[in-house]
Amino acid sequence: MAERNPIPKLAKAFFRWYCKPQRYEELHGDLEEFFYNRLETEGLHKARLFYWYNVLRCCQPYAWKVPKLMRNSVPLLKSYFKTSVRSMLRNPLSTFINVLGLSVAVGVAMLAFAFTQYVYKKESLHERRDSVYLTTFVADRDGTPKTYGNAPAPLGGLIQENTGYTVARVQKGSVIVKEEEQIFTEQLHFVDPSFLQLLSFPLKWGNPVALEDKNGIILTETMAEKYFGGRHPIGQELQLIFGTGRSQVFTVIGVAFDISPTSSIYFHFLVHFDNLQLAQPALDLNNWQDFLTATLVEAPSAAEATALLKKMDSYRPVQNEAAPDWAVTEFGLEPLASVYLASAEVHTPLVNPGSRENQMSIYFLGTLSVVILLLACFNYLNMAIATAAKRLKEIGVRKAIGAHRARVMAQFLIENILLAGIALALGLVLGLTVTIPGFEFIHSFDMGFTLWDPILGWFLLFTLFLTGIASGLYPALFISRIQVVGIFQKKVKLGQGNRLTKGLLGFQLILSCISITCAVFFTQNADYVGQRAWGYEPKGVLYTPVANGEAYRTLRDALEQKSYVRSVAQAEHHLGKNHRSTVMQQADRPYEVDEMRVGEGYATTMGLRLTDGRWFESDTDPGVVINELLAETLGWNDPVSEFITIQGERLPIVGVVQDFHKYNFDTPLRPTLFRLSREEDSRYLAVSVSPEAAPEAYEELQVLWAESFPEIPFDGEYQEDIWGPYFSEISIHGLFWRMIAVIAMLLAGLGLYGLITVHVSGRLQEFSIRKVLGAEGWHIGQNISRKYLLLFGIALSLGAPASFFMIRFIFEIAYPYHMEVHWLGVTPALILLLGVLLGVVLSQVYKLKKWNPVRGLRLE
Structure with missing residues (x-):
């Protein structure tokens, strides 16, 4: 028997779900008409497919229902905004704690983002980074294969001669540069003219092709300013004095813009490769025992790169016969796009070192920023739940006059997003003016961070979501579920005995304990390495x-x-x-x-x-x-x-x-x-x-x-003084951790202060009665701190061993030689955190001593 209503039920239900009721009959009538026409002409199967197609085509704003939450949305949003602002102004302490914590967390997250971009955007300056390769070779050393990024001297010439690919040989060296009365020792790159063709180093003045001139020299803007001041550098002369005692006058034929931080390959001066004979006359470009800093080659496609590898492999017997001590297991090609990240494994003098350390620093900074964000979000969660006690009547009245749970949740989420937006703006300013410039200053480098990075927008949106939605969702759910009857019968007690707030505060204390312990050990380690014997006597x-x-x-x-x-x-x-x-x-x-x-x-x-x-x-x-x-x-x-x-x-x-x-x-x-x-x-x-x-x-x-x-x-x-920069770096590690410890203590201390303040304000009647009955300050302090002492004890008993094992793990990874990690190093963290608790409690006791109990008894 034929089906009476062959219209797909699921498609029809979906259409009914999203379509406006006032337009449903009109639109669905058209869909039915189209369906039955196709049913007669094209059959059931095609009619159903086209029905689904038409249902999906109609799913556009003109047909959508207006959700209940969106009706009268503009007046509602204005109302929520005003309520949020008034709430923040009525609770300045919690607002201050939340904004300060979140803005500091965003500032640290900005630093982590900027440093990650600095490391992973290396070589993005070079347009041909995916088709230009660094030649490498693998040799067996002490039974272990090692990869090297320098190249046998004849390799580049043979590749160029036998394949026709564009090749650029590079050799680095030191040279004395003299211009009139100015004399400095500088680093010089001997390169083939194709160097500026393969790598994207734009020139401010001059033409890259000019490097064909063997008597010409190209330098950077900074070097031009150093040697010529306000004079136009093109056509000026520089005398180069090589280590062999030979010297030659070169004419400036080009000035390059200063090298971007996005390039790990850099130079100050470039001269034609043929001038290498002036500096290293003993180097033989036909001798497989001699090596160059690097050989770069362009292979436009992956297939050509594979063919090139096969060609390079044919040179192995010649290399191994000429230099058996440097017997090559295999030749390789490392794409320019990944040469910096690969430098952790490929020993190459072409790029700045530090890839492995920088990648470890990314993990460290990323973890650190997440931890501080968590501390700030935990503060918000605790303060939101605790301060909601002051807004119970507001919530009860709103629910009594018809506000359902979704609207109450929306109000608190909007309030949180507004607060998170303010913190995000302040954190962005903090990152641009303090954390990023400060990090660059103490490490003496430039990350090249810019606000116009397209990824930055997504990062900020994600941070706003994390701080605004994720941290505010639980308080909104928790507060919105409170029953009206319980509110007006005063059976609802917030911020007192809540396990979540205690758990989050305990976690903050553990993180603070770890941060303080790290600060202590890194500072002590700086003293240790400063006194460690060198194995010889450098003094004198x-x-x-x-x-x-x-x-x-x-x-x-x-x-x-x-x-x-x-x-x-x-x-x-x-x-x-x-x-x-x-x-x-x-x-x-x-x-x-x-x-x-x-x-x-x-x-x-x-x-x-x-x-x-x-x-x-x-x-x-x-x-x-x-x-x-x-x-x-x-x-x-x-x-x-x-x-x-x-x-x-x-x-x-x-x-x-x-x-x-x-x-x-x-x-x-x-x-x-x-x-x-x-x-x-x-x-x-x-x-x-x-x-x-x-x-x-x-x-x-x-x-x-x-x-x-x-x-x-x-x-x-x-x-x-030969290790001066190293000792400065070690001291910076201690300084950095001390700053982190201060931030962690500040966030934990503010959170504790806010919680205890709210806790005390909710018990003013009780403390007023105690004062009238003659309670002393120590008795009040004991009463306030009783519920927190056990929490501190549990948190610190967990934080102390966690700190010990974590610092030992960090030291083993970060330092080949370091001080012995001992349990006594955890003691300062325990003392400081107990001191924070004592200081907060004493501040509340002092306020209660000044408090007039009559005012507390009138609160009812």
């Missing part, structure tokens, strides 16, 4: 770079005449400045170790301590001195009787030196060996003096330098 040691052996001898001969000079030594590599990576063959296995070439008296001058054997005895000593870690790595109990092999040469171990830190304590100790350096290869001079004479010796060294090398800037330093 001065050093300066020198161009060659002749420059070293000139200074040495003059310094040795001074009575306060203990010793002078030369080195090709200097502690805290540089070393070279060397592959050592031992038992048919390669080991990558750090090699330092130094002169005869270098160990004595630097205060290095021998634990076995001897130091170099003559300027032709073939022996090698190793550190304890290298001996331990190789499993030697008596290393002085052993030999090692480097580049086919068998070398005897003549001494073992106590482990020492070449670089700061962020860098783990590495297996290290010393070999004798020729005086002609001198690159550093080190001089040891008595610590009291160090300032005089430094001034004398400056004078000698100016007399001997007037065209070269003096770059000498105290050895004990």
Whole structure:
């Protein structure tokens, strides 16, 4: 039997649900007519499909019902707005606590957002970031494959010759730049002209093609201002003095805009790659044992990149035969778009280091901003529930005259969104003026943050939703469900004994305990690393770079005449400045170790301590001195009787030196060996003096330098200041955590103060009666604090161990060398938080002592 009403029931029900009642008959009549016409001509199946199609087409604003909440919406919204403003003005304490907490939380969240954008938008400046690749190679080191971003010298030329792809070779180096009386040591990039084609570094003046001129130089705006001031830089001349002693005059052919923070690749000066022979004449571009800073290549498609990898793989046998110590397992290509993030795993000198640390900082700042947002939202939840006691009559009257629960909820949510909007605006100002600039100032860098970031709008909307809706939803639900009868019979008690408010306050106390403990330990750790032994004696040691052996001898001969000079030594590599990576063959296995070439008296001058054997005895000593870690790595109990092999040469171990830190304590100790350096290869001079004479010796060294090398800037330093930026960074960690601890204590303290204040105001009659009956201040204080002491005890008993294990976890991740974490470090947090409770209670006791009990008895 045929179906009497074949119209789809679900589609019809959906149409009835959204359609205005006054237009339902008209619109649905048309839909039925269309349906039955198609039923006769095209069949049931198509008629039903088109019916659904027409129902969905009609789902537009002209047909929608007006929800009950939207009727008279403008007058209602005005009413809600006025009520919200009046409520905030009537409760200034809770309004202040909520706005302050939320605005501080938004300010910290802005910092986390800005830093995340800074890290993950790296290389967004470069238009060809997805088609330009950094060549990489993998080599086995100590049984572990490691990826390197520098490139064998012949690789770029062969790729260009055999594939036709655009290639840019890069080599970084130091150079002395002279312009009239101005002389500075700067960093110089030797690059192929295609460098500015592959990378998007726009020029303010000049043409990128001009880099074809081998006598031309391109510099940044900052460098142009530094050397030429107000003069137009194009056509000006700069003299470059290379480490080999050679010099050449270059003409400025272009000025680039200062490098954006969104690029991890940067430069100050660019010259044609062919000029590399002036700085490094020994470098052979056909020798697979020589390496360049980087080789960039453009492969327009993924298929071409795959083909290029196959071509590069064909060079492996040649590379491995020429440089067996750097045997390549495989070549690779790293897209420019991800080269900064990949630099945590790819060892490349092309980009600024710090990718791993910055990614860890994102997790840390993100977690921190969420925690502070939670603290602020918890404050709002607690205060909203507690202060609702003052608005019970308002709620009861509204419900009695017909307001249903949805309208009461809407009023409280709008009030919360208004408050969150004010806090968001203040937080945005706080972020732009305090947290972001402050973070950039203490870390001495620029994140390039701008208000015009399109993602910022979505971030702010999400933050407004989180603070305005999420934190206000529970109070609105909780308050709107209160029964009218209970209100007028005074059976409703808010803010007293509520488990949620106690739980949220307890969680705040735990977070505050963790923050304070972190502040204490980070501050103590800064003192610890400041006193940690370096493995040698830096006090009383001065050093300066020198161009060659002749420059070293000139200074040495003059310094040795001074009575306060203990010793002078030369080195090709200097502690805290540089070393070279060397592959050592031992038992048919390669080991990558750090090699330092130094002169005869270098160990004595630097205060290095021998634990076995001897130091170099003559300027032709073939022996090698190793550190304890290298001996331990190789499993030697008596290393002085052993030999090692480097580049086919068998070398005897003549001494073992106590482990020492070449670089700061962020860098783990590495297996290290010393070999004798020729005086002609001198690159550093080190001089040891008595610590009291160090300032005089430094001034004398400056004078000698100016007399001997007037065209070269003096770059000498105290050895004990060589890690200055590191110690500043460690101190900043302590300062940062102290600030976070203050914020956490402030939020928890304000929340506690608000809760206790509301709690006390709800018991004014009781306390008035107690005062009349002769209650003392201590008795009132005990009565107020009784319900919070147990909460504090539970929260701190959980917060103390959580703080201990968290700080131990952070230290293990963040610092290779750190102070021992002990339980006593948690004590200051416990004392401070108990002090907060005591201070809040005493403030309320003081107010009650001044309170006239007669006023309290009249409240009924």
